Amino acid sequence: xxxxxxxxxxxxxxxxxxxxxxxxxxxxxxxxxxxxxxxxxxxxxxxxxxxxxxxxxxxxxxxxxxxxxxxxxxxxxxxxxxxxxxxxxxxxxxxxxxxxxxxxxxxxxxxxxxxxxxxxxxxxxxxxxxxxxxxxxxxxxxxxxxxxxxxxxxxxxxxxxxxxxxxxxxxxxxxxxxxxxxxxxxxxxxxxxxxxxxxxxxxxxxxxxxxxx
Amino acid sequence: xxxxxxxxxxxxxxxxxxxxxxxxxxxxxxxxxxxxxxxxxxxxxxxxxxxxxxxxxxxxxxxxxxxxxxxxxxxxxxxxxxxxxxxxxxxxxxxxxxxxxxxxxxxxxxxxxxxxxxxxxxxxxxxxxxxxxxxxxxxxxxxxxxxxxxxxxxxxxxxxxxxxxxxxxxxxxxxxxxxxxxxxxxxxxxxxxxxxxxxxxxxxxxxxxxxxxxxxxxxxxxxxxxxxx
Numbered sequence: 001x002x003x004x005x006x007x008x009x010x011x012x013x014x015x016x017x018x019x020x021x022x023x024x025x026x027x028x029x030x031x032x033x034x035x036x037x038x039x040x041x042x043x044x045x046x047x048x049x050x051x052x053x054x055x056x057x058x059x060x061x062x063x064x065x066x067x068x069x070x071x072x073x074x075x076x077x078x079x080x081x082x083x084x085x086x087x088x089x090x091x092x093x094x095x096x097x098x099x100x101x102x103x104x105x106x107x108x109x110x111x112x113x114x115x116x117x118x119x120x121x122x123x124x125x126x127x128x129x130x131x132x133x134x135x136x137x138x139x140x141x142x143x144x145x146x147x148x149x150x151x152x153x154x155x156x157x158x159x160x161x162x163x164x165x166x167x168x169x170x171x172x173x174x175x176x177x178x179x180x181x182x183x184x185x186x187x188x189x190x191x192x193x194x195x196x197x198x199x200x201x202x203x204x205x206x207x208x209x210x211x212x213x
Numbered sequence: 214x215x216x217x218x219x220x221x222x223x224x225x226x227x228x229x230x231x232x233x234x235x236x237x238x239x240x241x242x243x244x245x246x247x248x249x250x251x252x253x254x255x256x257x258x259x260x261x262x263x264x265x266x267x268x269x270x271x272x273x274x275x276x277x278x279x280x281x282x283x284x285x286x287x288x289x290x291x292x293x294x295x296x297x298x299x300x301x302x303x304x305x306x307x308x309x310x311x312x313x314x315x316x317x318x319x320x321x322x323x324x325x326x327x328x329x330x331x332x333x334x335x336x337x338x339x340x341x342x343x344x345x346x347x348x349x350x351x352x353x354x355x356x357x358x359x360x361x362x363x364x365x366x367x368x369x370x371x372x373x374x375x376x377x378x379x380x381x382x383x384x385x386x387x388x389x390x391x392x393x394x395x396x397x398x399x400x401x402x403x404x405x406x407x408x409x410x411x412x413x414x415x416x417x418x419x420x421x422x423x424x425x426x427x428x429x430x431x432x433x434x435x436x437x438x439x440x441x442x
Contacts, residue, residue: 073231081229085253110339113252113366115405143410177343180410187431193439205414209421212438 005033005104005136008153008161012132014124016145016152019175020138021159024106034100036091036108043079047090050079056097064093069119085111096127103127104136109144121148146179146199167199184208218243218332218360219268226259233259235383243331246351246361248371248391251380252405257364260380261334264362271330273322275338301327309349315341326353332360339367348373369409371395372429379404392427 008015027035051061062072068089079087088108095103105124109117127133139145145152151165156175164172167182178186181204188195188211196207219241226234233256241247251257258274265272302323310319318341326333333354338347351373354361363374371377371391378388381404387394395401395412407413411429418424418438428434 077229077231083254111253111366113405114368114407116252184414184431184434188435191435191439193435201410201413205417208414208434208438209418209423212418212423 008136009102009134011134012128014128014135014137014149016149017136017138017155017161018140018142018145018152018164019155020106021155024104027104029095029098029100031098031100033102033104034091034095034098036088036095036103036105038084038088038106046076046078047082048075050090051094051097054094054097060097061093064096067096067123068092069116085116101132102134102136104138106138107140109137109139110141117144140176142176142179143181146181147201150199168197216242218245219264219362221263221267224263226256226263228259232383234380237385239378241360241362243360244358245376246355246374247363247376247378248374249362249364249378249380250368250371250406251364251366253366255380256383257366257380258336261336261362261364264334268332270332270334271325271328272334272336273325273338274336275341309353310342310346312343322350326350326357326359329357330359333362335361335363337363337365339365339370344369368395368401368406372409379406381405396427 008017024035024037027037029035048061061075065072065074070086070089070093074082074086074090079090082090085108088105088111092103092105103124109120112120124135124137128135146167151163153161154164154172154175155161167179168186172178179199181199181201185195185197185204185207188208193211195211196203198204198207217240219239221237221239224234224237224239225232226237237260249257249260261272264270302320305323305327306316306319309323310316322341338350342350347370351361351363361374363370365371371394374391376389377391377394379386379394379401386404387397387400392412395408396416398408398413398416401408408416411431411434412427415424415427415434419426424434424437426437428437
């Protein structure tokens with residue numbers, strides 16, 4: 001799967017990958033590439049110990065914790081007591097402190113509420129723009145994907161994938177759920193109304209207004 | 214006091230010196246379905262555990278059971294059922310769930326449901342069931358008159374329940390009938406949520422003056438804009 005990941009990468013950009021079939025649970029972090037994963041099988045240590053292998057000061061750790069919206073009290077917690085999101089934020093801290101160049105994030109956004117999704121998406125864009133990082137976001141929630149990007153990589157059968165820039169291509173929805181916006185526009189068209197093919201909520205709202213006025 | 218199924222007064226939820234909920238009051242009537250909405254780590258699951266201590270119930274923890282069942286791929290639940298049970302489950306499964314993904318979990322879930330419990334506490338099924346499947350499951354449970362408490366961080370899930378409580382900063386920030394809560398668009402935004410798609414769209418189209426009430430489906434929306442002008 002490592003070879004596959006390099007094919008998905010766009011240098012100094014965020015690549016969004018949908019329906020990714022691989023298991024990343026055994027991937028190891030390095031200065032070149034690092035992973036933010038959902039499950040943690042080896043969690044019998046506290047959060048401060050997690051940063052032990054890095055040569056960084058406590059002040060630096062606390063600063064990065066703040067950046068990912070974690071309270072510094074979390075350092076006293078055992079990793080096994082963290083929620084999935086807290087654990088993922090901890091991993092992001094680790095990779096930022098390690099100064100990893102390529103970050104691969106496995107289904108992080110789906111567990112966040114809207115304001116957190118917005119915050120972390122901005123944070124990732126900042127990392128790409130200001131720190132020259134390259135990021136692969138693995139995500140299955142098409143409602144979120146349709147709000148953040150106009151193109152993405154879709155895994156179809158097994159390890160086959162293709163680049164997608166048309167959300168209105170019916171063949172996509174054999175593999176993923178249609179976003180609300182696309183589903184609505186397609187339905188209205190079926191009812192005989194002419195509606196522009198938009199993807200985001202705000203643009204679809206305007207398209208429905210224009211069509212229904 | 215009649216019909217009060219579960220009650221907590223001034224409940225505080227703590228774990229490892231962290232306070233998750235403070236002065237929490239809760240009353241649940243029999244047959245009601247309540248959704249507890251809150252961001253990850255706000256204490257929803259701990260609250261559900263506290264409810265379990267107070268009242269005998271069937272519990273389902275989507276995240277945990279999904280993880281557990283994924284690890285035990287060899288377990289063939291179908292073999293554990295006799296012929297009649299198998300037929301009954303298969304029929305129900307087909308009507309509720311479109312695809313065979315995570316079928317082991319779905320069978321295990323239906324086994325619990327078919328014991329016809331009075332009260333179920335369910336923690337986030339989103340890793341197991343699609344939103345459509347959840348909708349079908351919860352309307353099926355409603356028909357069985359099962360009292361339900363469900364916890365989630367996904368706002369669209371609340372639409373399956375009559376009543377919604379939103380937890381933020383260790384307290385209940387807003388509660389009420391789900392539609393009434395969702396209509397508090399500005400407050401929900403302040404709490405960090407974007408409201409469900411069709412409610413959001415309806416509210417915006419109301420502002421634009423081409424719709425005069427909230428529509429919950431695409432069919433309703435089309436009818437209201439194009440046929441009921």
